[in-house]
Amino acid sequence: MAKLSIRGVRKSYGQVDILKGIDIELNDGEFLVLLGPSGCGKSTLLNIVAGLTDLSAGEVRIDERVVNDVHPKDRDIAMVFQSYALYPNMSVAKNMEFGLEMRGIARPAREAAVAKAARLLQIEHLLGRKPGELSGGQRQRVAIGRALVREPKVFLFDEPLSNLDAKLRIEMRTEIKKLHQRLGTTIVYVTHDQVEAMTLASRIAIMRNGLVQQLATPAEIYNRPANMYVAAFVGAPAMNFLRGRIAQQEGRLGVTAEVRSGGGGTPRFLPLHDPAPQIGQWVGRDIVLGIRPEAISIAGTVDSTFPATEIDAEIDVIEPTGADTLAYFTMGGTSAVARVRPQDVAAAGGTTRFALDLSRSCLFDPQTEARLN
Missing domain, CATH: 3.40.50.300 (P-loop containing nucleotide triphosphate hydrolases)
Structure with missing residues (x-):
């Protein structure tokens, strides 16, 4: 050696x-x-x-x-x-x-x-x-x-x-x-x-x-x-990215972002769980929210330690892979994918409520692309 x-x-x-x-x-x-x-x-x-x-x-x-x-x-x-x-x-x-x-x-x-x-x-x-x-x-x-x-x-x-x-x-x-x-x-x-x-x-x-x-x-x-x-x-499928802005509501830090499939709606406030102290310095500034496909589930199907943030989206494509199923949808005008259990999703084309576990998310600087948290 x-x-x-x-x-x-x-x-x-x-x-x-x-x-x-x-x-x-x-x-x-x-x-x-x-x-x-x-x-x-x-x-x-x-x-x-x-x-x-x-x-x-x-x-x-x-x-x-x-x-x-x-x-x-x-x-x-x-x-x-x-x-x-x-x-x-x-x-x-x-x-x-x-x-x-x-x-x-x-x-x-x-x-x-x-x-x-x-x-x-x-x-x-x-x-x-x-x-x-x-x-x-x-x-x-x-x-x-x-x-x-x-x-x-x-x-x-x-x-x-x-x-x-x-x-x-x-x-x-x-x-x-x-x-x-x-x-x-x-x-x-x-x-x-x-x-x-x-x-x-x-x-x-x-x-x-x-x-x-x-x-x-x-x-x-x-x-x-x-x-x-x-x-x-690293990751197959790759991490999902959503552009937004750091905001503060009722003493909580979060990301305001457009999450509607078609876009054009009022930005949603997505609360962050135990954000790093330096994130407070980014209030009012643009960021990129990253979330892995396995941190997105069909609402009500997975127990989470933290309250999940729920969004409605229409599933575009379903890819069965055996043990898991990949559900592709649009989130805020951007293509996204969730890794879900096969029994939790039946077909494409319907509006589905997804649950985002933001305790497992990453925040990135849109200019340097470096992770912030």
């Missing part, structure tokens, strides 16, 4: 800035996921840690050792690629031990390392096969096994599950999580899949345009997003 420090890392190609100053401190045994859309710089950052791409400024440290100018093979890292990168003419066992052979490790030690990794990954029965005889999930296990035998200080994963079908992705995700729990190894994992990030990570770095938007635990990122970008990116 090892600590990993990424300090002030920048990468530019000519006048184009890909990474604009990344600072991440990773403790021994942490599982960090770099999450973001294509082009945000996450794979570039991973390649810089691996030594496959030179940085323009900053430094990378592994166990307090600066590795900026250290060759990839001497960094004591192992990388698992999206494309498996297996040698087609070699058996599974040979693929797994090839790196050790190149490092001059004796045959008995190589065979013992391969046997140990194969047991962990449950691929002992595949050791004599060639990659072409394996399924995608089996090939990914072999690629992980080839990294495991190295016993590196840091594991790097570059979107390793993106080539697998949905069922295999879930299975391999579980295997990777089990592996991390058994070994306690430091891992940096790149993905654009928020479900992978939320289920695997001990911390997530949300990236956008070469910058880290938020670095926190999955729970904190989901419940207390740093800004509107993070709130919209």
Whole structure:
């Protein structure tokens, strides 16, 4: 295991800035996921840690050792690629031990390392096969096994599950999580899949345009997003946003906003539950109210610790997803979605009373998009 420090890392190609100053401190045994859309710089950052791409400024440290100018093979890292990168003419066992052979490790030690990794990954029965005889999930296990035998200080994963079908992705995700729990190894994992990030990570770095938007635990990122970008990116469906203004009525702080489906009505006062002290400074100022789909229910169907704020809206579309149903409606001229129980909503087209649990809401500055509470 090892600590990993990424300090002030920048990468530019000519006048184009890909990474604009990344600072991440990773403790021994942490599982960090770099999450973001294509082009945000996450794979570039991973390649810089691996030594496959030179940085323009900053430094990378592994166990307090600066590795900026250290060759990839001497960094004591192992990388698992999206494309498996297996040698087609070699058996599974040979693929797994090839790196050790190149490092001059004796045959008995190589065979013992391969046997140990194969047991962990449950691929002992595949050791004599060639990659072409394996399924995608089996090939990914072999690629992980080839990294495991190295016993590196840091594991790097570059979107390793993106080539697998949905069922295999879930299975391999579980295997990777089990592996991390058994070994306690430091891992940096790149993905654009928020479900992978939320289920695997001990911390997530949300990236956008070469910058880290938020670095926190999955729970904190989901419940207390740093800004509107993070709130919209993490969560399926995304957080609902409603524009309004902070107001005070009868000594209570709340948000006045237009909630009618068609718009044009008198703004409603939506009382906030235990708002942060600084929200009082925003009275009379515009804000954005954010609320997750699961904090919106059909009125009268869910018990809430706090009194819910009820609104009437016409359901536009219903999407059954099995355990839940997504009900899409319009709130104040903006499309919104509620995650409700299947038995609570029957069909689209009717006016329905929704209950908003504002104790679970977020408030954002419409100018900076930063969270206020």
